[in-house]
Amino acid sequence: MSADTPLMKEPDANSDANPAADGSELIRFDKVTKRFGDNVVLDGLDFSVASGKHVTLIGPSGSGKTTILRLLMTLAKPDEGTIKVNGDYLTHEEKNGKLVPAGEKHIREVRKNIGMVFQQFNLFPNMKVLRNITEAPVTVLGMSKDAAEERARELLELVGLTEHVDKYPSQLSGGQQQRVAIARALAMRPQVLLLDEVTSALDPELVAGVLDVLRDIARTTDITMLCVTHEMNFARDISDQVLMFDSGRVLESGPPEKIFGDPEHERTREFLGAVL
């Protein structure tokens, strides 16, 4: 796939909803706390992600990385604090100057900026590959079936699966399924792509193919990426910024050279020593 393949940059009806990746603040967590029972997973978390950046979240399991992605995708609700996407509250809305829990309509409006790829792929097994990708563009974005299919074929070319259009997910390998899932998420033209340990469920020999596709996307598009991964080489390659998490807080953050080369905290050094 050549670097000039239009993916996110081509003009279309949807693109005016996508301001350029100009480095303005796209995601902001403000004192976000999330508990599961007595377990405090995120503890008054503050952090922000600038538009167009590739941010990797690392840290020991249970440190709250995946929870951040799930909160952003509205698969979980914060117990305290607020999340803003593009300046809009995600799970709240302002009514008469007061912040109240958002209604479904508001959530859907803000959520359309966000796409997610899951550890377990979560393709729809009752739909062929093509329809997995076109279903949401047609029913949510109101694209015509033809336009959505054309777009799906472009995306399948991007992820190297053009010959599998008419297969069911169960006929594909895990790596192929995950690449379809990436295409499916991109078909909605999100501003932010959330990647939740997308290679953790794959056989080792299939990991490289998926990571190559993601590197390609990181290089050729201006999509913002928020990535939870244990693939440290991949994180080093694509990240503009790495956030090291521990116990629901950002322990330290910085460019990959800094975090991987010369971390400030002993805890980060221990963690990297264990996973590298």
Place this chain on the structure above:
Amino acid sequence: MKWDWSAVGDFMPHFWDGLLVTLQALVLGSLISFALGLVWALLMRTPSRWVRWPVGVVTEFIRNTPLLVQLFFLFYVLPEWNITFSAMTTGVVAIGLHYSTYTMQVYRAGIEGVPAGQWEAATALNLPMTRTWTAVILPQAIRRVVPALGNYVISMLKDTPLLMAITVLDMLGEARLFSQQNFQFTEPLTVIGVAFILISYPASLLMRALERRLVR
């Protein structure tokens, strides 16, 4: 006991009438139970307990009282409130309603069997709730439960003779009428017994085959 082939021949025209009624009751009863069971199952998933609670009570009540009692109730008690249907309509509704309280549990299990990741993927793609149900969840849930629904159809077939109690002339009704008129019991009852097994055994084989194909 003497076996009289001519009695079989005499009974056959009545048998075909009865078979038609039995199959009609079975098909219509099945359709009602499939549709209504799905409605119950979906209502039981609404957030409002003001919906779930009454649905739960009513379906629990219907499931735990005998079909025969329900048949009598609908056929003899409703007319006292000036609600009258033909015996056949009453029977079909009663069977469909009764079995819908079983199929709702089948649907529920099917819906709960769809992995959480499917809901999450639908949310991530911003699919509206109705579309999530119709395009993602129900196709997967129903595929899994087709064999279980089929087993209830077979049960229903074996319950259709209860319709005789409200004057519907199904296979058993025809056999009984013929027997009483001709004092020949063996032949008509044997014929309908054979007919039941000829329908239900292949049907159960079909369900097993479907189960192998659909439930993975």
